[in-house]
Amino acid sequence: MTAPFSSLEEFAELVAQAPAADAGAAAAAQDRNGQLTKPPGALGRLEELAIWYAGWRGTPRPALAAPQVLVFAANHGVTAQGVSAFPAEVTGQMVQNFQRGGAAINQLARAFGARMDVHALELDRPTADFTTAPAMDAAGVVAALSAGWAAVDADADVLICGEMGIGNTTSAAALALALFGGTAQDWVGRGTGVDDAGLANKARVVTAGVALHGGAGALDALRCLGGRELAAMAGAIARARALRIPVILDGFICTAAAACLERTRAGALDHCVAGHVSAEPGHARLLRALDMAPLLSLDMRLGEGSGAAVALGVLKAAVACHSGMATFAEAGVSDG
C-alpha cells in the first residue's frame, strides 16, 4: 500500500490521530482473568500483558497466531567518524545472512512461528554524516517512514521491528540525547564492541551531531540524526497503531526510533511493550524516560529484533493462558 502521508507534518498528524485500545474488550478480558483457575494475580505480569493485548485486539479472548518480524537495514554516513568496531559492509553481508536464514533473528522467528520480512533500504547510499549535515532530507525521511508503514502485514496480530545498520547505536544515542537531554556520555555505549577510545569518540560524535541539529521537534531529530532503518521502524510502529496491532519493542535503537513517536504525541506507544532491556547502557535510561518496564533482562545487545523475539515467547505464554484456561465454574474448582 501507499503510505497516506507525503511530509513529516502529515505523518505527525497521523500519529496524533492514533486510535485508542478497545476499553470494552480490555474490561471484559479483565473480568475473564478474574475467573480463571488460579489465585488472583498469580500469573503476575502475564495477566496484565494478556489484558493489554486483548484491548488492542478488540476481543476479550484473543488469539496470537500471526506474529510478524520486520527487519530494516540501512547504512550510516556517520561511520566515517570511526564509531563502530565493524566495517560498514557488514550491513549488506548481514542482509544476505537474513535472506538465507542464518542470523539469530531467523532462528527466533522460526522458533516462535513468526513471519519475517527483511527490507534493505538503499544500502549503497548511506545517509549523510550527521556531524556535518542532516542525515536525511525531507523526502528521504518520508520515504523511509513510508517503507516501514507499507511493510506491516495488516493481518499480523503482533509486530516486532528489528534493525541492522553498522553505526546505528551512535545514531540512537544522538536521538536519545536530542529527545531527552543529559549528556552524550549518558547515552553512548560500546555497541558491537568499541574500546574505551571508541566510546569517547562516540560521545564526541553524538555531542557534535546534537549541537548541530538539536532543538527541532522529535521527527526532525529523526530526520537529522536518525537513519533509514530507524525511520522505517517508526513508520511501522505508527502503522501498527493505526491497525491496532500490538508491538513488542526491541533494544536501544528500536526504542530510540519509537521514542520519536511518543515525543510527537504522548501515548503514541500505548500499543507497545518493551520486550527486553539491552546490555547497551542507554537502553535502561531510555526505558525509564519512557516509563516502560521491560519483560526480559538477559544482557542481549544484538538488535535485529532479537530481544523482542525472545519476549514474543512471554507474550504467547500470556495469551495462551488467558484465552485457553478454564474458569472456576467450568472446572468445578473452589475459588477460595
Place this chain on the structure above:
Amino acid sequence: MTAPFSSLEEFAELVAQAPAADAGAAAAAQDRNGQLTKPPGALGRLEELAIWYAGWRGTPRPALAAPQVLVFAANHGVTAQGVSAFPAEVTGQMVQNFQRGGAAINQLARAFGARMDVHALELDRPTADFTTAPAMDAAGVVAALSAGWAAVDADADVLICGEMGIGNTTSAAALALALFGGTAQDWVGRGTGVDDAGLANKARVVTAGVALHGGAGALDALRCLGGRELAAMAGAIARARALRIPVILDGFICTAAAACLERTRAGALDHCVAGHVSAEPGHARLLRALDMAPLLSLDMRLGEGSGAAVALGVLKAAVACHSGMATFAEAGVSDG
C-alpha cells in the same frame, strides 16, 4: 521403571554419584558460539544457556525437541493449622483441571510443545501435620521419591517439574528454614493469598515444625517437613541428572525440593537453571542461597511448573540460535 533405591541412604548415594556434564561438548559449543554471525557476547545469557545445555546433552550443536513437564500433586496435613487461603479439596479439583487441560500449565506446555504428565500422589491420604509428627515415614518419602524418579521420560531433552498442593508454601518455607537457617519470617509469604494474620500463623507453624524436626540432614528434612509432591520433584530432578537431562526449576516449592539435593551433595543442581524468581518472597532468598540467577522475573507465583514453562521459551530461543545460526565463514560476513 523401578527406582534403584529403597532407602533415603541409597537415594543419597545416587545423588552423590551424579554424572558431570560433557566438558568436551561444552568446549566445542563454546567454540561454535564464537564463530556465529553476531558480535561476541551479543546474545547475552542465551549464549551461556546454550553452552550449558550442550554440555549436558553431550553434543556441541544440540536440539531441543522433547521437553517434558511433570506435575506432582499431594495433600498436606499441615493445612489443619489454617495455613492456606484455599481449602485442601482444591488440590484434587486442580488435578482434574490438569487432566482436562484447563490449567495454566496445560496452555504453557501446549504453547511450547512440551509433553505433560500429571501424577496425583495419594491425595486421599494427606501427609501428617508436621507440627506434631514427621510428614512422612521412611517408606513414604522413598515411595514419593520413587514416583518422581520413575516419571521422567528417558527420551526427554529438558525437564520441568511443577506441583500442586494446598499448604505447600508452608512446607517449602519450613524446608528452607531447616536447610539454610534464618527465621521463619525470612521464608514465609502469602502463598495463594493469606492475610497478615495468616502470614503470622504460617511463621508460627514453620517455627514449630523446624523446632520439632530440624537438625537432621537435608533428606530427612524433606521427609519430616516436605510433602509427597516435593519429594517426587526431588526424585525427578535426581533422575534427570542421572540421564543428563537439563532441568528448568520453577518457583519457591520446586526450588526448596531441589535444594534438598544440593544440600546432600554440592553440585547436585549443576544440571538445573532457575527459570524464574517468584513473587513469593522466600524464593529470591532461596535462589541467592543456591547462587542461582533466574532467567525471568515476571511476578508469577502460581506453581504448577508455570514459571519454568515460560522460561522454556527462553531456553528454546537460546538453543535455536546456537544450533541454527550460520558461522561467519558460512555466511561470508566480516568478523570485525
